[in-house]
Amino acid sequence: MTIIKKRIVFFMMALLTGLLLTTAFQPFAQAVESPTISTPAAIQGLDEYISTSPTGAFTLNEDAALTDGYSQEAINMVEHQLFIMNDLSRSKNSVVDSTTLTVTIYQSSARARGVNKYIVHWNGLTERWMDSDNTKAYIRGLETGGNVSKFVPGWAGSMAKLYSASSIAQAKQAAKPGRGIIMFTQYSTTGTTTIPNIWYGAQ
Numbered sequence: 001m002t003i004i005k006k007r008i009v010f011f012m013m014a015l016l017t018g019l020l021l022t023t024a025f026q027p028f029a030q031a032v033e034s035p036t037i038s039t040p041a042a043i044q045g046l047d048e049y050i051s052t053s054p055t056g057a058f059t060l061n062e063d064a065a066l067t068d069g070y071s072q073e074a075i076n077m078v079e080h081q082l083f084i085m086n087d088l089s090r091s092k093n094s095v096v097d098s099t100t101l102t103v104t105i106y107q108s109s110a111r112a113r114g115v116n117k118y119i120v121h122w123n124g125l126t127e128r129w130m131d132s133d134n135t136k137a138y139i140r141g142l143e144t145g146g147n148v149s150k151f152v153p154g155w156a157g158s159m160a161k162l163y164s165a166s167s168i169a170q171a172k173q174a175a176k177p178g179r180g181i182i183m184f185t186q187y188s189t190t191g192t193t194t195i196p197n198i199w200y201g202a203q
Contacts, residue, residue: 038186039123042074047122050082052098056089058082058122078122085120109133114180114203128152128183129203135171135180142168152183161198174200 049061085103089096093106107116112133119127141148174181180203
């Protein structure tokens with residue numbers, strides 16, 4: 001098994017574990033209400049080469065993309081993301097959208113306000129929606145230095161950034177009274193298996 005495949009498998013195991021436990025580019029220092037989803041320049045337009053099978057599996061036409069001038073590095077990044085999405089699409093309560101090229105996994109929420117769900121996009125963006133109860137627990141974990149891995153499964157970015165005063169302030173700013181938050185993470189470059197960018201928005 002190659003290093004890249006090992007990293008993909010590790011990411012998937014962490015992501016699915018987090019989902020069971022919890023049953024676009026903006027500057028890092030800003031909490032947003034309606035974020036603009038931005039696609040890294042190297043992969044812009046590659047969505048035109050993605051097709052969806054009758055069973056909901058995403059496939060990238062690698063040969064056509066290479067012929068049209070896309071780099072192997074850019075193609076690898078998108079295929080990495082599609083691998084994750086195809087695996088998640090087999091999970092319970094998942095919805096595949098062939099128009100937006102996303103996979104959404106819905107999770108239950110008790111009496112709390114807001115919803116719990118995951119949305120994974122073809123371009124490396126992941127949205128983690130937390131209801132008001134999970135939001136409180138997540139922020140409390142950040143403030144006390146506790147383990148918040150179940151809220152950010154698959155996180156491979158800087159832990160210092162995640163627990164920084166700036167991150168905590170953003171999460172608290174996005175957490176309007178009685179509402180949940182949306183945590184966004186996205187790849188910033190091609191050819192990487194880390195997710196260095198994170199920002200928050202209000203539900």
